[in-house]
Amino acid sequence: MGNLRGHVVYGAGFTLIGIWHLINHSKLHTLNPTSYTAPTWFPTSPIKFLELYFIMSASTAAAFMDLSIGLRRHHPFSPDGTIPSSHLHSFEHSIIALSLFAYALFTLLLEKTPQSPATARRGLSNAAAAVALAVELLVFHLHSADRTGVEGQYHLLLQAVIAASLAAAALSGAGCDRSLAVAYVKSVGIFFQGVWLVVMGFMLWTPRLVFLGCFMNWENGSSFVVRCEGEEALMRARSLVNIQFCLLLVGVNVVALLIYMIVFKIYSNKNVSNDFRVFGGMEMEILDK
Structure with a gap:
């Protein structure tokens, strides 16, 4: 992830999942507001587990890119089998991909065990999602x-967004899965993570976008790092990052609310039972029992 391409790829994945969840949570709540229960993932037709397959394949590709394609010798180890200091960030990023893969795989296995109670499957899946977000938060913190x-x-600032998503996932797993607000915070957090990663990629690895008074410096023989010429330039750059974050947060929130309003307008007057059966997949089976 330590370059423009890596941040954009990771960011695009988070953005797609976040928007997908926003649309489907809005649709599910609009079609059945009284018995709404937020699922951890959403089935599709004709490939029911497409979302989980996407997460697993994207995580695998991201880890492969971090540990092979993105490295000069196309493998992460030194000739003596140790991990070079310049490759530590590649392992850290791949751990995030591994945690997301584990969440998707665990959820898939749960859903292929239909004899287990639906509430247990949903709760354990939420727990797995919370663990994945906790790993991501820990990796970025350290x-x-x-x-x-x-x-x-x-x-x-990215850690703040991850923490909000983690808190929402934990609340959902702890019994607040009927709250649209909790589901929205989690989905918006995932959406915003993606947007912020893409912005990071462009702002930190595009020379023309580097802040005034700062420059791209090649370090550790592995990647560019943005450095500033003095304390004043650094403080200015940090302030501009904060402004970017706040503006994007407002923008993402506006987009999320617009998604809800549009979806509500489309589905609010439709037949609840029929539309919900077409959409519901897994959740409709639960409600029918």
């Missing part, structure tokens, strides 16, 4: 890359 400069400010 990141071996620059944590004091401009990149560090981007990572600090």
Whole structure:
């Protein structure tokens, strides 16, 4: 993930999942507001587990990119079998991909065990999602890359978004899965993570977008790091990062609310039972029992 391509790929994945969840939570709540229960994932037709397959395949590709394609020798180890310091960030990023893969795989296995109670499957899936988000938060908090400069400010703000998503996932798993607000915070958090990662990629690895008074410096023989010429330039850059974050947060929230309003307008006057059966998949089977 330590380059423009990596951040954009990771960010695009989070953005797609976040928007997908926003649309489906809005639709599910609109069609059946009184018995709404937020699922951890949403089935599709004709491939029911497409979302989980997407997460697993994207995580695998991301880990492969971090540990092979993105490295100069196309493998993460030194000739003596040790891990070079310059490759530590690749392992850290791949751990995030591994945690997401584990969540999707565990959820898939749960759903293929229909004899287990639906509430148990949903609760355990939420727990797995919370663990994946906790791993992501821990990795970024203890990141071996620059944590004091401009990149560090981007990572600090990213941690706040991950923490909000983690809190929402924990609340959902603890019995608040009937709250649309909790589901929306989680979905918006995932959506915003994706947007913020894409912005990070462009702002930190595009020379024309580097803040005034800062420059891209090649370090550790592995990647560029944005450095600033002095304390004043660094403080200015951090302030601009904060402004970016706040503006994007407002923008993402507006998009999320617009998604709800549009979906509500489309489905509010439709036949609840028929539309919900077409959409519901897994959740409709639960409600029918």
